[in-house]
Amino acid sequence: MNVLLLGSGGREHALAWKLAQSPSCDRLYAAPGNPGIAEEATCVAIDMTDHAAVTAFCAANTIGLVVIGPEAPLVDGLADSLRAAGVPAFGPSKAAAQLEGSKGFTKDLCERANIPTGGYIRTTSLDQAVAALADYTAPYVLKADGLAAGKGVVIAATLEEAKAALSDMFGGGFGEAGAEVVIEEFLEGEEASFFALTDGTAIMPFGTAQDHKQVGEGDVGPNTGGMGAYSPAPVLTADLQARTVKEIIQPTVDTMRAEGMPYSGVLYAGLMLTKVGPQLIEYNCRFGDPECQVLMMRLQGDLVEIMHACAQGRLSEVDAGFADETALTVVMAANGYPGTPEKGGAIDLSASEEGGAKVFHAGTKRGDDGGLIANGGRVLNVTAKGANVTEAQANAYEAVDRVDFSSGFCRRDIGWKEVAREG
Ligand code: AMP
Ligand code: GLY
DSSP states (O other): OEEEEEEOSHHHHHHHHHHHTOTTOSOEEEEEOOTTGGGTSEEOOOOTTOHHHHHHHHHHTTEEEEEEOSHHHHHTTHHHHHHHTTOOEESOOTTTTHHHHOHHHHHHHHHHHTOOBOOEEEESOHHHHHHHGGGSOSSEEEEESSOOTTOOEEEESSHHHHHHHHHHIIIIITGGGGGSEEEEOOOOSEEEEEEEEESSSOEEEEEEEEEOOEEETTTEEEEOSOSEEEESOTTSOHHHHHHHIIIIIHHHHHHHHHTTOOOOEEEEEEEEEETTEEEEEEEESSOOTTHHHHHHHHBOSOHHHHHHHHHTTOGGGOOOOBOSSEEEEEEEEETTTTSSOOOOOBOBOTTTTGGGOEEEESSEEEOTTSOEEEOSSEEEEEEEEESSHHHHHHHHHHHHTTOBOTTEEOOSOTTHHHHHHHO
């Protein structure tokens, strides 16, 4: 079967690498792709916002499966357009992608389905939002309702900060995403991510992970898209995973189906492991980046077969299978990130993959002379395996030290919490 993968980040490089390994993959295309993806796929220029162009490409190239990497085209309904054209697509419909596209939608769903999550209100009025702060205590959790590239959440330490953040949100500081705001109860605990594939009915647990959102070692400084991750996350014990499926994933899938918005694709649940059990912080309608990279390092099953079955409502016919080993990825970012990253820095990866490590490209491109250069904030995801987090971490940093990227930096402590527990 010919497969088309959409996206251009480290997540999509990891997906491309795994899709290309599948015996059922004939030709793999990617749009727009990146230099790492180009080693696995034929990269083509298709505008993802032009649904007719995507479906025309699929018809012309007998595409049997489209894998949609990022959230924006899903929230924009690309999976619906593909299905209408008879092309199996991995990823939810526009209606189902509201689970990521609208935080208020998800909070309301949790209420209807009795899913454990923090108390909340949603409002489109600044006055009402400010008045509602009286019902909460610091720290205040304020969320722009819509897609905000991971930057739509403010945790305000004081009432004054909360009011200022609300003024900013309603004043357009978060664009369209902030026209509606959710104020939410602060949940205490450790965060972890749980992934599940679903075809609308069947549910296949698809691994756990923990990431490091903040730019600085020890989890300090501004938030980023993620500076590193590992899988599995031992903190999500078998018992907590079973509870997550029973109390969160299953009622979500069942309610979405019952309400005429069956969810098909990957459900990425951001969880807070509180004293009373796992609570939902948020849903994403796509794989995490860089969490996907560590999941793909461990996946043993045939990704084309799994995603095709998922897209066709036959998920119960396939198996995933993950290695027991831990995979850990370290993000190498360009100096300046998460502010304005320095572009154009030279990269040499020639020695980096010795010893079984894998370097996924996130923000790279080919310079005029064909050499690899930095072209984004998060540039590389250096990924390795080991018997536990401690070993995987050591292997990943050995590989990091073989990467030549002098205008970049990374955190040296990815996995620190788990390393301390293992020690
Ligand atoms: P989100 O984009 O919803 O994942 O939120 C970004 C980050 O804000 C999360 O990863 C948490 O660290 C934090 N956060 C969001 N909601 C809450 C909450 N209700 N309680 C505590 N922390 C939260
Ligand atoms: N690494 C966090 C995310 O992909 O949302």
